[in-house]
Amino acid sequence: MAITVVGSVAYDSVETPSGRYDRKLAGAATYFALAASFFTDVRVIAVVGEDFGPEQEAVFKARNIDTRGIEHTAGKSFFWEGSYLEDLNEAKTHNTELNVFASFDPKLPDAYRDSEFLFLANIDPVLQRRVREQMPGVKLVAGDTMNYWIKDHKPALLQMLKGLDVLLINDTETRMLGGDKNLVKASRAVMEMGPRILVVKHGEYGATLFFGSAESSGSKTFKAPAFPLEEVVDPTGAGDSFAGGFFGYLASQPELTPGTFRRAMFYGSVMGSFACERFGTERLEQLTRAKIDERFNLFRELTHLD
């Protein structure tokens, strides 16, 4: 089943201990779409400037991603500059230019309306909600957010959360949003805000899925490991790639059972680990489904007793 994703298609300049690059194609929706495209059809809603040309378009086309919802407008695309020199788990932002994103008003192309899965990547919760409201009949809605919206846009964020089935955020965001240092308690508080399933991403330590009471008769949590990488070349987009693998796998399955969610967690971790292996979207652009399934099996071996 098709996924519609709304979020940033952008340019990044990034420095990591392994090197640096300038103004490469990036953005949450880009990473998400590339990762999810190995599992199902993906349709993107975003806005780009005049700097987004045929070369960038080709990256999406090569993965069969529908770009009709990417609006082209005068000006420059969203731009982010950051580094991971001290700590590979946490980006230091040097510069953010909203550019064309400042006046983004996401519009749903008619061709996207039959999407059964919707992913609201990390953007202004007001915009996330606007897209959500255009797709009332969708089967599953997942979304992401960040500390900035939790701190300074809480009311809008709380409104948005009511429309989510699944929220994917990291440890710090979970503790901040849930108002508790204990991750289990914070997670429960977050799930009372709307999402019945919460995925907490731990960076190099993997991720934990918390099921709401209705979702699972057995265990209420599930843990996926992160792949022990010898070199994290560039962690940019790892979280969005996790979300793409997770949600892409879910959308590819006929039924959403607890087992489907467990396997989706593993596929999320797999895609996040691939994203870190090269700069920017490089590794995702060159992947194959066979490589993905091979690593999925390695993950199983890495965690399973027998």
Place this chain on the structure above:
Amino acid sequence: MAITVVGSVAYDSVETPSGRYDRKLAGAATYFALAASFFTDVRVIAVVGEDFGPEQEAVFKARNIDTRGIEHTAGKSFFWEGSYLEDLNEAKTHNTELNVFASFDPKLPDAYRDSEFLFLANIDPVLQRRVREQMPGVKLVAGDTMNYWIKDHKPALLQMLKGLDVLLINDTETRMLGGDKNLVKASRAVMEMGPRILVVKHGEYGATLFFGSAESSGSKTFKAPAFPLEEVVDPTGAGDSFAGGFFGYLASQPELTPGTFRRAMFYGSVMGSFACERFGTERLEQLTRAKIDERFNLFRELTHLD
């Protein structure tokens, strides 16, 4: 098969967000011995002062732990005072009194000589090595250390590491000892110092086992989760309890296969999680093997796909 453990039997005063206690029985060898005692026979080598009486002795006796190697001497037992108010993953030390430990010269009772497993808990690497040399024919030797020895006693530590089969340390210690920010690379560097198996403890994120090249034909790593606890009452002794569960299980098995080590990792995590549930050694003192196996199965459910 019996385990001999050398390390501290001590008193702790601890403050956590859940409360505080003063001068309760503690120490690495105590936590290790209690945890391991659910799997096999345990024999302790330590030194205590006049403050160690029948009440403390009874804690060991109740778990059938051999205390003939605990030397009683004039003065006070080792004492540690610390808190976990800011961060449950990291203790803040307020006071350390070596007391009778300052002149500890560990002696192996004859009755311990047939122990096939030896655990060198975190003490001066010179003492660890002295015990190691008294047991040349032992089947498996594991040990622990800490930042203090890595920073200021490196030559003695490196000598000690040559006599270890398994080293159990945390993330920070692995990076410091291995001299690399990347955990996989740091682990490999550490394993070149002696131990052919390395267990890296990640606190609330579980633990990773790295196999040396000879140890496993398949995966070179294995991940055990930590139990998602709603309240970490007191993390003191969690790492030592992990070691006790891990090593205790290994000692109880007829063969040391990669599968044995994988299950040992889970038992380590199980015992670490129990230790955190109450103050001091309280939870370990009241446990049963049935409760332990019940949680072991929960851990499997928490991580396994099917």
